[in-house]
Amino acid sequence: MPPPPHAAPQFIQLHQTDAAAVRAELAAGLLAQPAQVAPKFFYDALGSRLFDAITELTEYYPTRTEAAIFAQHGAVMAQSVSAGSVLVDLGAGSCAKAAGLFPVLRPAAYVAVDISVRYLRESMGELQQRHRAVPMLGLGMDFSSTLALPVSASDWLERHDLMVAPRCVFYPGSSIGNFSPAQAQTLLRQAHALCAAGGPGGGILIGVDRVKDKAILEPAYDDPLGVTVAFNRNLLLRTNALLGTDFAPARWRHVAFFNEADSRIEMHLQAEGAQTVRWPGGARAFADGERLHTENSYKWQPSDFDALLRAAGFGPVTHWTDARGWFSVFWGPA
Numbered sequence: 001m002p003p004p005p006h007a008a009p010q011f012i013q014l015h016q017t018d019a020a021a022v023r024a025e026l027a028a029g030l031l032a033q034p035a036q037v038a039p040k041f042f043y044d045a046l047g048s049r050l051f052d053a054i055t056e057l058t059e060y061y062p063t064r065t066e067a068a069i070f071a072q073h074g075a076v077m078a079q080s081v082s083a084g085s086v087l088v089d090l091g092a093g094s095c096a097k098a099a100g101l102f103p104v105l106r107p108a109a110y111v112a113v114d115i116s117v118r119y120l121r122e123s124m125g126e127l128q129q130r131h132r133a134v135p136m137l138g139l140g141m142d143f144s145s146t147l148a149l150p151v152s153a154s155d156w157l158e159r160h161d162l163m164v165a166p167r168c169v170f171y172p173g174s175s176i177g178n179f180s181p182a183q184a185q186t187l188l189r190q191a192h193a194l195c196a197a198g199g200p201g202g203g204i205l206i207g208v209d210r211v212k213d214k215a216i217l218e219p220a221y222d223d224p225l226g227v228t229v230a231f232n233r234n235l236l237l238r239t240n241a242l243l244g245t246d247f248a249p250a251r252w253r254h255v256a257f258f259n260e261a262d263s264r265i266e267m268h269l270q271a272e273g274a275q276t277v278r279w280p281g282g283a284r285a286f287a288d289g290e291r292l293h294t295e296n297s298y299k300w301q302p303s304d305f306d307a308l309l310r311a312a313g314f315g316p317v318t319h320w321t322d323a324r325g326w327f328s329v330f331w332g333p334a
Contacts, residue, residue: 009128041242172206236249254269
């Protein structure tokens with residue numbers, strides 16, 4: 001018997017690296033007050049491997065806590081998600097989290113969204129072999145500023161008779177925490193519009209890290225083995241490669257703390273001694289102890305994130321949590 005027709009995923013690459021724009025963005029961040037580099041620059045090949053190592057640390061609870069919630073409550077979640085949905089996986093990466101839910105969600109199609117399809121190809125190929133009847137699309141797109149399926153993806157859905165299928169936006173891993181509340185609201189409204197463009201029964205399934213004691217939060221971002229230190233300092237090497245700066249990583253100290261007023265973990269690199277960082281066409285003098293802001297990770301109270309989802313158009317909202325109440329997975333129907 002021949003295999004079903006969807007034996008290989010398809011790929012669309014929309015995001016193209018603009019080296020001049022990248023240099024301009026990095027230079028503007030270094031010259032800002034305070035200096036900053038966007039966390040998206042963490043993830044070169046080494047940075048991605050270091051982050052994978054972070055997720056294995058005892059102190060870094062989010063990944064395994066979310067996985068335990070999916071393992072315990074996945075079947076109940078599947079009762080909320082409409083049968084035959086198009087599963088739109090934001091920041092899909094290795095596709096592992098979505099793959100773990102395929103047996104219970106049984107999607108009609110899978111759209112994996114990441115900034116580059118190159119990282120998706122191998123993992124999507126393996127996933128397709130396990131689920132040969134499910135059409136799969138890898139979409140290379142930066143959704144951090146605008147989330148909307150391009151015409152080419154809509155054409156792909158139409159070819160598979162899925163334009164009126166419900167759409168489930170899947171955003172695990174608490175990555176929503178990298179956005180400020182206002183930015184998160186914008187992204188969630190765009191996610192709602194994406195769901196509304198499909199058939200009735202769509203919604204969002206999203207992982208959210210919760211507010212908890214800083215004695216739990218801070219070690220997750222400043223582990224005693226120093227893996228997070230290496231991850232943060234690698235950003236300097238990445239900036240050297242992209243902008244031509246002359247950062248010396250050993251002269252920068254990793255700093256991470258919970259900012260209770262803003263309900264967020266902040267990560268910084270702090271200058272160890274006064275120094276001037278130079279790059280072609282520019283320079284920035286850093287005083288001893290001056291910081292370079294590299295990441296925020298917002299933490300949410302369940303009631304506040306429920307309100308955020310409702311303000312974006314989702315509801316009524318349901319969420320599942322672990323026994324300690326450290327993490328939540330929310331479902332918001334569109």
